[in-house]
Structures are given as structure tokens and as C-alpha cells.
Amino acid sequence: MPLDFALIAHQESWRAAADVLAVLRGPGRAPIPDVDLKDIFPWFPPRAVCHIDHRSVLGHSVHGVYIDSFIPPDRLGHKYREENIGRVRAAAACAINSGARIVSLGGFSSILLEGDSENLPEKGGTVFTTGNTLTVAFVVQGVRKMCALQGRDMSEATLLIVGATGDVGSGCARCLAPLVHRVVLNARNIDRLRGLAQELSAGGAAVDITTDLQQLSAQADIVICVASLESPSLLLGRLGPNAIICDAGYPKNLSPVDVLEGCTVFFGGLGQSRGGMSFEPDVHRVLHRHPFPNVGQGCLMEGMVLALEGRFEPFSQGRGFITTERVQEIETLAARHGIHLAPLYNAQGPLEEAASRTEGLADERQIAGSGRAV
Amino acid sequence: MELVTCLKPSLATTAPIWQDVLAQAVTGELIAVLNYTSLAEISEDPEEVADALEHAESERGHAAAFTAEGEKLGIAVPNNVDAKYWKRLRSAFLRQIDARDFIGCLIIQEVMLESFAVASYKRVGQVAPGSLGNTFAAIAAEEEDHIDHAMSILKTERARNVRRFDDKVHELHTEVMTTLAEMFAREDADGHCELCCGTCVKPSLPVVGLTISELRGASLRHYLATLDTLGLPGEMTLAWATQLPV
Numbered sequence: 001m002p003l004d005f006a007l008i009a010h011q012e013s014w015r016a017a018a019d020v021l022a023v024l025r026g027p028g029r030a031p032i033p034d035v036d037l038k039d040i041f042p043w044f045p046p047r048a049v050c051h052i053d054h055r056s057v058l059g060h061s062v063h064g065v066y067i068d069s070f071i072p073p074d075r076l077g078h079k080y081r082e083e084n085i086g087r088v089r090a091a092a093a094c095a096i097n098s099g100a101r102i103v104s105l106g107g108f109s110s111i112l113l114e115g116d117s118e119n120l121p122e123k124g125g126t127v128f129t130t131g132n133t134l135t136v137a138f139v140v141q142g143v144r145k146m147c148a149l150q151g152r153d154m155s156e157a158t159l160l161i162v163g164a165t166g167d168v169g170s171g172c173a174r175c176l177a178p179l180v181h182r183v184v185l186n187a188r189n190i191d192r193l194r195g196l197a198q199e200l201s202a203g204g205a206a207v208d209i210t211t212d213l214q215q216l217s218a219q220a221d222i223v224i225c226v227a228s229l230e231s232p233s234l235l236l237g238r239l240g241p242n243a244i245i246c247d248a249g250y251p252k253n254l255s256p257v258d259v260l261e262g263c264t265v266f267f268g269g270l271g272q273s274r275g276g277m278s279f280e281p282d283v284h285r286v287l288h289r290h291p292f293p294n295v296g297q298g299c300l301m302e303g304m305v306l307a308l309e310g311r312f313e314p315f316s317q318g319r320g321f322i323t324t325e326r327v328q329e330i331e332t333l334a335a336r337h338g339i340h341l342a343p344l345y346n347a348q349g350p351l352e353e354a355a356s357r358t359e360g361l362a363d364e365r366q367i368a369g370s371g372r373a374v
Numbered sequence: 375m376e377l378v379t380c381l382k383p384s385l386a387t388t389a390p391i392w393q394d395v396l397a398q399a400v401t402g403e404l405i406a407v408l409n410y411t412s413l414a415e416i417s418e419d420p421e422e423v424a425d426a427l428e429h430a431e432s433e434r435g436h437a438a439a440f441t442a443e444g445e446k447l448g449i450a451v452p453n454n455v456d457a458k459y460w461k462r463l464r465s466a467f468l469r470q471i472d473a474r475d476f477i478g479c480l481i482i483q484e485v486m487l488e489s490f491a492v493a494s495y496k497r498v499g500q501v502a503p504g505s506l507g508n509t510f511a512a513i514a515a516e517e518e519d520h521i522d523h524a525m526s527i528l529k530t531e532r533a534r535n536v537r538r539f540d541d542k543v544h545e546l547h548t549e550v551m552t553t554l555a556e557m558f559a560r561e562d563a564d565g566h567c568e569l570c571c572g573t574c575v576k577p578s579l580p581v582v583g584l585t586i587s588e589l590r591g592a593s594l595r596h597y598l599a600t601l602d603t604l605g606l607p608g609e610m611t612l613a614w615a616t617q618l619p620v
Binding site for chain 2: 021024025026029032033036039040042043044045047048049050051065094281
């Protein structure tokens with residue numbers, strides 16, 4: 001059966017890795033002990049783990065595979081960059097050999113397009129997309145939804161973007177800068193920060209830049225954290241009360257227990273398919289560890305959306321190409337096939353009911369004349 | 375001269391470890407000699423007979439080379455083709471011989487046993503000192519070279535009937551790879567391997583820069599890559615590999 005799409009990704013934790021192998025081992029075998037898992041896992045060559053059927057609400061469906069690059073979850077750091085690029089290249093070769101027409105690159109895998117193009121193996125008839133445009137769409141929708149649920153006026157808010165100069169960070173900045181009072185851009189590379197700030201300022205946005213995460217974070221009302229932080233406390237410990245924090249990184253490691261009471265952490269960049277997805281073998285609950293069905297990373301869903309549309313093109317090509325227009329285009333395509341922003345949640349569970357309760361609280365506070373809404 | 379003085383104590387310390395490593399290698403090569411000799415007996419094509427006998431001779435040469443490396447270290451390298459894991463592997467092969475299943479024999483010897491031999495010899499070749507390392511590396515390369523013909527036969531066989539071929543590989547995988555996985559497990563669940571001179575060598579391997587988990591991992595990876603080359607679906611062989619005992 002020809003493949004419409006392939007998704008390349010990796011596991012975010014040893015728990016997730018263990019669960020994938022447990023499904024593959026089958027119900028009759030004991031789980032692999034943790035110590036053996038860490039010995040065995042890094043040796044698996046990248047390959048397909050399961051087949052996926054994704055159905056559009058329009059009635060048709062597309063068929064693809066999920067390919068795991070088997071990057072050990074504790075080896076995502078810079079030290080292992082070259083080794084991991086090798087793994088992702090091998091996964092890409094696997095996708096090409098499988099005949100997939102479009103490939104979405106999840107998590108670290110997007111480095112194949114964000115780095116130099118020599119990272120990609122010979123492509124044949126396969127096209128690659130980072131999938132980041134749909135991730136940006138869902139991050140932006142999530143921020144707007146959470147602000148609406150909490151009764152926040154975005155036009156008065158200061159937005160901090162951590163990891164602002166990357167593909168997703170800069171895309172979010174372009175989409176949200178016109179909607180907020182002020183944008184603070186944080187990243188490691190000052191030259192790239194200056195370039196992005198100049199672009200946003202030219203569009204009329206008020207922009208500050210900083211390479212020091214702790215410097216301006218206390219001023220933020222809304223935070224989008226695109227970079228997966230090695231020390232989340234550096235950010236979370238500095239935020240003011242009532243901040244909204246969107247964890248758009250991978251792995252997601254911002255915990256609501258680390259923030260001040262009144263702050264809200266939610267996972268961003270996730271979509272939900274109303275048409276549904278089926279997996280063979282059934283690793284759905286393992287790959288998509290969400291409290292809602294048919295939820296997936298925006299970056300992975302982008303490939304499925306494009307396949308459903310029959311548009312086998314490199315829609316998201318890497319650093320700096322994500323514009324507001326492209327975001328609107330991909331979210332329109334996604335919506336046509338029943339793929340929308342997933343219900344908001346964090347590591348403690350669903351949030352929208354809780355957010356609504358906070359909204360009610362905000363109303364009460366405003367009525368009581370306590371000033372700015374929470 | 376100074377170099378020799380430096381190396382001697384190190385080799386003296388590690389000689390018992392190399393002795394056990396070499397004992398496994400020599401025994402594996404002798405099993406291969408027996409397997410290829412048996413294969414020659416059931417082959418009907420004279421070219422295949424000659425090929426099998428040539429391989430048997432080549433494996434005998436490898437066994438001799440490993441034994442000679444032991445002598446250079448001043449150690450006698452034992453071998454035991456009846457040691458429990460090796461005996462199980464030989465028995466699995468003989469069942470294919472009894473069934474006169476030439477393809478089954480090739481799958482066991484060329485795909486499964488050679489994968490473990492090539493990958494583990496390569497790893498040992500990277501860390502073993504001097505000529506010992508060179509010998510392991512050279513034999514790994516030779517083993518890798520001679521499987522081309524077998525792979526060609528196996529690919530042709532798979533093309534005839536994919537389902538039957540893949541089922542056959544799975545059946546043999548369940549038996550042979552389970553034995554190899556147990557052999558390369560962190561601990562021997564059934565006691566002594568009947569080949570190591572003293573206690574199990576596995577916990578001592580880090581002294582010479584090896585671990586049993588990396589030998590196992592590298593071997594499994596090589597095996598999966600060989601199955602890829604034959605055209606078996608990667609998701610299927612991945613599941614097989616995860617189902618092996620640890």
C-alpha cells in the first residue's frame with residue numbers, strides 16, 4: 001500500500017519509550033526493566049513503529065507511518081547533536097524508502113530542514129515539512145483561547161517569547177506582536193534577536209530583546225516557551241503572579257506546581273482530529289499521551305493535513321519562513337478536514353473548566369474594583 | 375622497550391578476560407565449521423557444495439587465528455561446541471539440515487549467527503590491543519564480505535513467496551535469536567555458560583572497554599539491518615527484536 005505520509009519523531013521520556021516497547025512486546029511479556037531498556041533502546045535503528053490512518057471529516061482518509069528515530073530521551077542535549085542528526089537522517093532515509101510522499105518532522109527531527117540542506121538524504125519523490133506552521137497556528141490559538149477564557153485583554157499584555165528566533169518562536173512573534181501591548185523576545189543569539197525585533201518594530205510593535213531569560217520575565221503577562229528549558233525554574237521562578245505560560249517546547253517540562261499561585265501553565269501546539277486516527281499496532285495512547293482522544297503535535301499533523309489536501313509540498317521549510325498568512329492558510333486547511341486546536345490542558349489535567357472558573361474569579365475581582373483582570 | 379614494559383602488566387591483568395572472549399569466538403567459529411560442513415552434505419548444486427566447504431575452511435582458519443592470538447598472550451584458549459548456548463544453536467541448525475532446508479540453514483548461519491559475529495568482532499576489534507584487535511577487525515571484515523552470495527540467494531527466495539519466507543525467518547528468529555539474546559543477556563539465567571574459565575566474564579568486560587549490553591545492542595542492530603537488506607518490513611522486525619528476552 002503506498003504511503004501518503006510519514007511522521008518522524010522521538011520519545012520525550014524514558015517512561016514513554018518503555019511504553020512503546022511494551023506495546024511492541026505484546027501483552028504476554030513482562031515490561032523490559034528500566035536498566036535494560038536504557039541499554040537496549042539506543043541501539044534500535046530508526047524504523048517504522050506503526051501504521052496510521054487519518055480520516056478527514058470530508059470522508060476520505062490518508063495512510064502513513066510513524067517512524068521513531070530512537071533518540072534516547074536523556075540524549076537530546078547539544079552534546080549529542082551530531083549523533084542525533086545521524087539518527088534523524090537514517091529515519092528520513094527510512095521514510096524515503098517507504099515511499100512516503102510527505103514527511104513531517106517532529107521535535108529534534110526538524111533540524112534536518114532547519115540546519116543545512118545537506119542533512120537531508122537523497123529524497124526521490126518525498127517532500128519534507130517541519131510542520132512548524134501548524135504548530136505556530138495551534139500555539140497562537142491556544143494563547144488567544146486561554147486569554148479569552150480568563151478574560152484577559154491581550155492588547156494590554158506583555159508577551160515574552162522564550163526561544164524567539166527559532167522557526168516556531170519567530171512565527172508566534174509575527175502572529176501575536178500586532179495583538180499585544182509589548183513583546184519581549186528572548187534567545188541566545190543577539191544578532192538574530194535584533195533582526196527579528198527590527199522586523200516586528202517596522203510593523204508597529206513595541207519590542208524588547210534580551211539574552212538573559214531572568215532579566216525581563218517578571219514583566220510578562222503571557223509567556224510562550226518554545227525552547228525546552230533545561231532548568232525551567234530559571235523562568236518559572238521569576239514570573240509574576242497571574243502569568244499565562246504556554247509550554248510549546250518538546251519535551252514539555254513546565255509544571256504548574258513550579259509557578260506562583262494564580263499563574264496558568266498549558267501545553268501549546270497541539271491539535272485534535274475530529275475525523276479520528278487509528279494506529280496499527282495500537283500505540284495511540286502511548287504516542288499521544290494526552291487526556292483527550294485524537295490529539296497530536298501540530299508539527300506532525302501538518303503532514304497529515306497536507307496529505308489530506310493532496311498538497312505534497314514542503315510547506316514549512318525551516319527557520320524564519322513562517323508568516324501570519326501561511327499560518328492562516330494551514331489552519332484553514334486543517335479546519336477543513338476537522339483538525340482544530342486541542343482542548344487546553346497541562347501536566348495536571350484538563351484546564352478549560354478551571355480556566356473558566358478563573359475567568360469568573362476575574363470578573364468578580366474587576367467588579368470589586370481590584371484593577372487589572374487576573 | 376618501554377612500551378612493552380607498560381603493556382605487559384596491563385595484558386597480564388586482562389588476559390583472563392581475553393581468554394574468555396577468545397573462547398567464545400573460537401567456539402563460534404568451530405560451530406560455523408560444523409554448520410557449513412553439514413550444509414555441504416545437503417547441497418545438491420556442486421557450486422553450493424564447494425562454496426560451503428570453502429566457508430567451512432575459512433571459519434576453521436578464523437578459529438586458528440583466534441587461538442594463535444591467545445598463544446601470543448600466553449593463554450590457552452578453550453573451546454566447547456557442547457557448551458549450552460552453542461549446543462542449542464547447533465541443534466537449531468541441525469533441525470534445518472534434517473529437514474534438508476537449505477534456505478533455513480542460510481538464514482540461521484548467514485543472517486543470525488554472522489550478524490552477531492560481525493558486530494561483536496567489530497566492537498572487540500575497536501578496543502582490543504595490538505594484533506588481537508587487528509585479528510578481530512580483520513575477521514569481522516571477512517565474515518561481512520562472504521555473506522553477499524547468501525544474501526542474493528535469500529532475496530531471490532523471498533521474492534518467490536514473501537509471506538512464506540518472512541514466516542520462516544520469524545520461526546527461526548524465535549528459536550535462534552532467543553538463544554543468542556539469552557547468551558548476550560546481562561546475566562545467565564540458567565547458570566554458567568560452560569565456556570568461561572572461571573566465573574562469568576560479562577561483569578569484567580568493562581575492564582577491557584567492552585560491555586555485554588553494547589555487544590548485544592550492536593549485534594541486534596546489525597541483525598535488523600541485515601533483515602532490512604532482505605526486504606523484511608522494519609516495523610515487523612522491530613517488534614520481533616523487542617520481544618526477545620533481556
